[in-house]
Amino acid sequence: MIRVLVCDDQALIRTGFATIIDAQPDLEVVGECDDGVDAVEQARRLNPDVVVMDVRMPGMDGIEATRRLAGAEVAQPVKVLVVTTFNIDEYVYRALRAGASGFLLKDAPPAHLLQGIRTVAAGAALLAPEVTRQLIGRYAQRIRPADDVPGDMPLTARELEVLRLIANGLSNSEIADTLVISHETVKTYVSRILAKLGLRDRVQAVVYAYRRGLVT
Template sequence: MTEQIRVLVCDDQLLIRTGLVTIIDAQPDLEVVGECGDGKAAVELAPRVNPDVVVMDVRMPVLDGIEATRRLAGAGVERPVKVLVVTTFNLDEYVYEALRAGASGFLLKDAPPAQLLHGIRTVASGAALLDPEVTRQLVGVYATRIRPVEGSVDDSPLTPRELEVLRLIAEGFSNSEIAGTLVISHETVKTFVSRILTKLALRDRVQAVVYAYRHGLVA
């Protein structure tokens, strides 16, 4: 029997939090090790319960999910925790900031239970959960808020082909779609993605999207 994935649930709405806990705890490979109603409590509780994944709401009292995510998974955190943001995308202006703060992905609160469970397992495995279609929506809404950095594409350590793959990632293409667009194999795409993340010292595809927009690789 494989080791269970430990999950901490953080949402200020008791009804939603209870529902999340019930759905997660019903799975043989998942275990809810704690629950709380604000970001400050999540930051304080995480070191004690040692979760593999924190399911994090964004809008909460005391400390919001963005700052809590930054403290749990942001740059410079000694022992970062994987965070899966679960939010109402159409109403929440701060999803992009949560991803930039270190979240490994996000889901909508009205997503079906199977998608939530898949998301937790995906994030726990070390992969990013960034659905291509939702990526396109996210980028369309928040691209103008991404502050560019100095430098040019000429300074990039990436090869022209790797830059091409990175642009497609930023536009929300899945690996299969990238393979079809560039007429290369799925395994070759995976190799390119791995090289891109390694060369740019990025954790996952979420950070790759942010990098591409900040460096002007996507209009």
């Protein structure tokens, strides 16, 4: 059973999410909250597997709450699935840097939300290729290489090529087709890239690539 905490300041959306999630045999809503402070407090107390997190909320917003939940504010880091809308997509990059395991759009079909929760709970990143292109790609010009990103690049030429394709929003299947290699080989490259760079998932790989200026 995957334990889920739903955090959204709009009661209708929050209740809708909770109803959809609770109807699934493998998912259970253990709590609901309407601001970031309550999200952190409830996460400490309830130990959910996944927090479905809104971004724009009164008081502590979802980005700061995500930073605390994914960091040292709780005994164990909590996986956060950020749910956003196009009119606040400038927050997506900040949410990913804060430690979110993935994000969805609020107008996504219910099945996408449910699959997203399961994906994040399983330890994978949820970074839909089409959303990556539309959101992160749109703000590429705002992201500059940062001093806190290690200067050494321990990747091989092919691994670097795969990283660039990941950052451009390609799925494993699309990368396999582009490079004319097998899907399993792509998975191996992705695992090596994450291990060498000390990254948690594909989301962090995208952020890393933009911060290193590998994608323009």
